[in-house]
Amino acid sequence: MKQIIENIYHVGDNECSVYMVDTQSDQGLVLIDAGMNLDMIKQIDSHGVRFEDIQHCILTHCHIDHIGICAELSRELPDIKFYAHELDAIPIEEPDHDGRTAASWYGVRFEPVKLYQKFRSDTVLRFGSYDFQCIHTPGHTPGSISVLVELEGKKVLFGQDLHGPFNESFLSDLQDYQISMQKLLDLEADILCEGHFGIFQPGNLVRQYIDKHKHQNQP
């Protein structure tokens, strides 16, 4: 696990990158996506934070590489609350959506998990003194969200799978994607925490990364 800036961590990479925010409050730790490896998340214990303090997990979208261990996680941490956009909720909460979760790509079964809250529109979750702006950014999937957290005067954007891929079984939509990427560019984030390509900073590199993919993926 590596600190990105104070209280924001890159937990590690296992199929996707998993990030964590320490709210420094009774709301404990917030995961952004969960990945496919529970042991990786349990290892946060060796960095002075405690696995059992994870209370919330915001899911950026319904793909198994981002949500594969959620059911396992909820058995270990029965009070953990999961959040996602309602347009990606069915494949997360119900079995047999292996096309939409991409489980069929990985040749594994996805074990569904119940969501505590489903977003209908852009939503701000407040944990401790931190606002987590959950911004609907459809394109890769209909219910994809990006999460913006501001601290120390820096805007940190968790934008998973901004690069795609796009295909029918995901219900991808390149027109929506164009609008979503513009929405993210307009945020003028200082740091981008991406799902498969690492962490980009400062702001001009964030812009460059989003711009590049926006241009490559015209409808």
Ligand SMILES: [Zn+2]
């Ligand atoms: Zn994905």
Ligand SMILES: [Zn+2]
């Ligand atoms: Zn992914």
